[in-house]
Amino acid sequence: MAEQSVPFRGGGFRPQTKRGVGVVVFVVLLLFVEWGTREGWISNLTLPRPSDVGATLLDLAQSGVLWTHLGPSLTRLIVGSLLGVSAGIGIGVLIGLFSYVRAGLVPVVAAIFPIPKIALLPLFVIWFGIDEGSKYALIALGTFTPTIVATYGAVDNVDRGLIRMGQSFGLSWLSIVRKIVLPGALPGILSGLRVSLAIGIILLVAAEMLGAEYGVGAYILQAGSLYDLERLFAGVVILSALGVLTSWIIGKFEKRLLAWRA
Amino acid sequence: MDLTLDQLTHRYGDMLVLDDVSLRIPAGEILCVIGPSGCGKSTLLRMLGGLEQPDQGQVLQGGEAPEGCLNPLTFVFQDFALLPWRTVAGNISLVLEDHGLPKAQVDQIIDSVLARTKLSDFRDALPRQLSGGMKQRVAIARALAVNPAVMLLDEPLSALDAQTRELLMEDLVSLWARQPFTAVYVTHNLSEAVRLGHQIAVLSRRPGRIREVIRIDVPLSERTPGLPELGALQTRLWHLMRDEALAADQELVHG
Numbered sequence: 324m325a326e327q328s329v330p331f332r333g334g335g336f337r338p339q340t341k342r343g344v345g346v347v348v349f350v351v352l353l354l355f356v357e358w359g360t361r362e363g364w365i366s367n368l369t370l371p372r373p374s375d376v377g378a379t380l381l382d383l384a385q386s387g388v389l390w391t392h393l394g395p396s397l398t399r400l401i402v403g404s405l406l407g408v409s410a411g412i413g414i415g416v417l418i419g420l421f422s423y424v425r426a427g428l429v430p431v432v433a434a435i436f437p438i439p440k441i442a443l444l445p446l447f448v449i450w451f452g453i454d455e456g457s458k459y460a461l462i463a464l465g466t467f468t469p470t471i472v473a474t475y476g477a478v479d480n481v482d483r484g485l486i487r488m489g490q491s492f493g494l495s496w497l498s499i500v501r502k503i504v505l506p507g508a509l510p511g512i513l514s515g516l517r518v519s520l521a522i523g524i525i526l527l528v529a530a531e532m533l534g535a536e537y538g539v540g541a542y543i544l545q546a547g548s549l550y551d552l553e554r555l556f557a558g559v560v561i562l563s564a565l566g567v568l569t570s571w572i573i574g575k576f577e578k579r580l581l582a583w584r585a
Numbered sequence: 586m587d588l589t590l591d592q593l594t595h596r597y598g599d600m601l602v603l604d605d606v607s608l609r610i611p612a613g614e615i616l617c618v619i620g621p622s623g624c625g626k627s628t629l630l631r632m633l634g635g636l637e638q639p640d641q642g643q644v645l646q647g648g649e650a651p652e653g654c655l656n657p658l659t660f661v662f663q664d665f666a667l668l669p670w671r672t673v674a675g676n677i678s679l680v681l682e683d684h685g686l687p688k689a690q691v692d693q694i695i696d697s698v699l700a701r702t703k704l705s706d707f708r709d710a711l712p713r714q715l716s717g718g719m720k721q722r723v724a725i726a727r728a729l730a731v732n733p734a735v736m737l738l739d740e741p742l743s744a745l746d747a748q749t750r751e752l753l754m755e756d757l758v759s760l761w762a763r764q765p766f767t768a769v770y771v772t773h774n775l776s777e778a779v780r781l782g783h784q785i786a787v788l789s790r791r792p793g794r795i796r797e798v799i800r801i802d803v804p805l806s807e808r809t810p811g812l813p814e815l816g817a818l819q820t821r822l823w824h825l826m827r828d829e830a831l832a833a834d835q836e837l838v839h840g
């Protein structure tokens with residue numbers, strides 16, 4: 324029998340970084356919509372022209388209106404999620420470390436997690452005032468529960484062998500927590516943060532839609548009630564950009580803090 | 586410092602893992618513990634180091650720890666247990682940081698143990714950059730840094746390939762020759778046991794009982810891989826263990 328080369332049947336099933344593909348897909352989609360709206364087979368009631376949305380955005384930025392809306396939104400997002408995330412990491416670590424705290428709080432967290440936080444806004448208005456307080460509280464509570472769940476999961480996943488090692492060298496409890504448990508849980512905490520902050524942005528907009536003079540949410544609501552699609556989409560683009568930005572910032576943190584993983 | 590095991594008995598649930606184990610580990614000698622898998626060797630070692638409590642019996646330590654000893658009973662683990670986010674030097678300083686030593690002294694200890702384990706060039710490397718053998722040398726350096734009275738080695742070479750194992754055995758022998766230490770060395774590898782042990786304790790299959798304690802009189806430095814005496818001893822150990830190992834292999838795994 325003649326010799327044949329062995330057919331190759333390995334490979335695949337391994338995600339690889341393909342630079343630029345994301346941008347190309349994005350641009351193609353936009354061009355497609357632009358073409359459709361110009362040709363008229365996408366009516367201007369269905370989708371606005373991407374170029375018009377761009378022009379609206381540019382106009383927003385030049386007139387300074389962008390900043391009157393973005394400023395309060397960013398403040399709310401930063402203050403609210405800072406409160407929620409730091410409390411969430413703190414309590415998550417306590418749940419991870421102490422069995423009593425775990426037994427007591429995990430059911431509470433499970434009960435709070437699925438509540439649509441936006442339903443509690445009227446209550447928060449009474450508790451924390453109609454101004455910024457209720458919005459901070461809403462975003463804080465919304466980021467709090469997912470951060471707890473991610474944090475105690477991350478603490479649970481810290482290699483017990485490393486903790487045994489710490490004990491076998493007589494390290495103090497505090498040293499073990501500070502030098503072994505927390506750094507070991509950091510990757511899990513950071514990836515939980517991505518989810519928490521995305522939820523934070525969703526709640527930010529919801530809170531602003533329900534009662535705010537300025538803010539990206541208020542801007543979108545206004546545009547929506549006037550059926551001004553260009554402005555509506557301009558607001559949506561700002562939100563997407565906010566999401567990409569937070570994700571990028573966390574990515575930077577991961578690169579710095581988790582360089583040892585590589 | 587020497588250690589005495591006094592009638593240790595231990596169960597996991599209602600499964601007896603160690604049954605009335607008594608042993609003496611004299612100062613300045615290496616005791617190897619061998620036995621088929623699942624005979625409770627590692628449990629025994631964890632009890633020696635105070636990481637686990639026996640149901641009955643006790644572990645006694647006799648004599649004073651050497652001067653400057655920061656952690657009398659010090660482990661070397663099979664999986665190295667290095668912190669991946671700390672450099673080689675950082676992993677060693679981890680075990681010194683709680684003792685409030687001046688920085689100069691910490692640096693001096695790190696330099697000295699790195700030199701003894703031939704790692705001086707890798708001070709700032711991260712564990713992921715090191716081979717398995719190097720990682721275990723870092724773990725040994727870390728153990729030496731606290732100047733232990735007794736080293737407890739839990740299958741330290743089992744995760745390494747045969748060549749690296751051979752090199753590390755030579756390293757251990759030369760470390761011992763330089764400064765004799767007390768050690769308990771748990772392994773399932775008979776050739777490691779006959780190379781490194783002054784005494785070899787053979788444990789039976791579950792429940793672990795001491796079957797025999799064998800003394801080897803050949804000095805560590807004269808034990809070479811091909812030495813006929815060691816070969817004969819290894820064959821004898823294998824005969825002692827063979828049937829047990831076979832039975833252990835065919836047992837169903839419980840839990």
